[in-house]
């Protein structure tokens with residue numbers, strides 16, 4: 001129902017978003033993953049018509065909405081990355097204000113406010129000022145404010161950044177409820193792979209303004225089906241060992257970890273013997289070797305050479 | 311419109327610290343200024359100096375002579391005739407008026423010189439004199455006929471001025487007051503028993519006005535001046551506070567959220583205008599009332615006076631509110647720090663030239679003229695004129711100008727408001 005076509009945004013010669021094409025089908029829950037500065041927020045701003053794209057198009061049901069932002073604003077609920085609320089007003093007053101801007105009135109407005117507050121689990125605290133709330137509670141109201149007008153599509157820009165586990169659980173539950181029970185289409189942006197794995201059917205991985213991979217969980221994992229990850233625990237750190245292992249043909253990548261090192265190697269290679277021999281030559285003792293199948297985090301590392309979070 | 315207003319007003323209202331500062335600072339400043347410099351603006355006539363040219367086109371001797379001659383033609387007893395002739399000499403109108411102009415009270419703000427018409431016009435054009443008082447031809451005869459015989463319509467002295475000013479208004483009031491009082495007394499005299507009574511009562515009229523006041527004109531005390539001026543300038547700050555709050559809305563992205571609801575910029579701006587209007591009015595009312603009760607600012611004034619004061623305050627606060635809309639648009643156009651700087655400069659400038667920081671008469675002439683075109687300058691004159699003269703005609707013009715300014719400012723704010731994609 002919603003798609004972007006080669007969306008691009010340049011800021012003073014710097015490309016923040018580079019030919020991004022993505023789509024959302026009705027009722028889908030889609031993840032958008034990427035490290036800091038990948039261009040996620042900029043993409044969202046263009047979709048929600050806050051920022052004009054340098055090039056490309058945003059289409060709702062096949063119709064361009066760049067020139068007619070009103071069409072998309074009605075069906076879209078955006079949860080911004082920042083807490084966009086009035087600190088001096090109570091949760092209830094904030095929701096009343098934004099609800100009225102969506103032309104809700106009277107009993108309809110009141111019931112909608114109570115419903116969304118219930119959804120984010122803050123009904124009891126609605127009379128309190130936002131500035132007295134914890135970061136997690138603010139985030140939850142930040143979400144509630146985007147849901148008042150029953151949007152068909154909800155876009156969430158890192159809704160769980162820097163919050164307590166309790167609020168996080170609440171937010172994840174809210175997203176699930178929206179998507180599975182109300183059939184709302186969701187675009188969920190995050191740094192957290194496990195959140196996206198839990199919530200989304202499909203995901204896009206973004207880096208340096210580009211979409212570098214997309215697909216379902218399984219499809220993405222298949223990217224790494226030819227690789228294994230070895231976690232090797234050592235009695236002492238050894239740069240020499242890392243350097244030596246990097247010379248080996250099946251090793252794609254070798255890096256230091258807290259208590260040893262991590263290797264990404266081609267599957268079915270007879271690497272273990274080589275590792276043990278190298279360790280002996282470097283006079284370090286291997287305490288433990290763990291071979292594990294790649295996670296999406298590994299996929300991400302593989303694709304970008306970076307971790308999702310610093 | 312209403313949700314925006316409610317939200318903006320609440321945001322103001324909840325900020326108790328800022329509210330307290332906004333309400334108490336001006337009062338403290340008024341007290342400090344008033345006690346530290348009590349005589350700066352007290353008795354403004356000391357600083358007013360109106361140079362007036364007096365042009366006499368009338369021959370007073372001849373007029374008196376003709377009046378006397380005309381008495382002979384009337385069917386009067388000889389003693390009546392001679393008493394009227396004596397009165398006429400004593401009440402010679404041009405002499406009385408000159409006596410008034412040279413009396414101590416009036417000399418405090420008027421210096422009169424006698425000139426012929428041509429010289430007077432030249433000096434008026436050169437700005438050497440600010441007004442010309444002309445005794446038209448036949449003035450003496452016609453006035454005496456009116457006063458002593460109740461015949462004809464009398465004749466008025468003419469007042470010519472290049473531009474109106476407080477002093478010219480004072481002089482006009484003075485002349486009108488003089489004429490009215492004399493005519494009234496004469497009329498009462500006739501009604502209550504003949505010419506003799508008339509001449510007596512007319513003779514009782516001294517220079518118009520008492521020690522502190524000139525007829526129709528109240529002096530402004532320094533406390534009144536500071537209260538009005540500080541009240542006005544602090545209202546201007548409300549406009550800036552509003553715009554800074556709008557900049558915060560942008561920074562904290564609530565503004566984006568508002569844009570996403572598809573609300574029209576005019577609705578957004580109207581919230582700013584409404585809340586600024588209320589806050590400015592609240593602040594001004596608070597300042598005026600508190601100062602009035604502490605300082606007995608406007609003793610023994612009528613309800614009408616207070617209504618007029620409220621009217622000026624209402625119109626001015628509306629212009630402040632429209633200024634806040636301009637500032638808000640500016641704040642969206644510029645970086646927050648730049649916007650703050652630009653607004654401060656604008657406020658300092660219009661505050662100074664508009665006489666909000668120092669009395670305007672200490673400023674150079676041309677700045678005073680520019681200052682008249684600032685909303686705060688206009689409002690301050692309107693306030694002062696209302697306090698001094700209490701006449702609706704005098705304040706109507708500045709109030710209309712303030713309204714015109716407000717509408718222009720609202721138009722400008724809408725034009726300045728950034729289009730989508732540039733916020």
Ligand SMILES: Nc1ncnc2c1ncn2[C@@H]1O[C@H](COP(=O)(O)OP(=O)(O)OP(=O)(O)O)[C@@H](O)[C@H]1O
Pocket residue numbers: 011015016034035036037038039040041042043081
């Ligand atoms: N208004 C702007 N002017 C100039 N550059 C900008 C602007 N907004 C974003 N950028 C740049 O565009 C790039 C993408 O930023 P964006 O905020 O979209 O990243 P992001 O993926 O949301 O990152 P994060 O995870 O930190 O939120 C960044 O390099 C950023 O510096």
Ligand SMILES: [Mg+2]
Pocket residue numbers: 040041042081157158
């Ligand atoms: Mg972001």
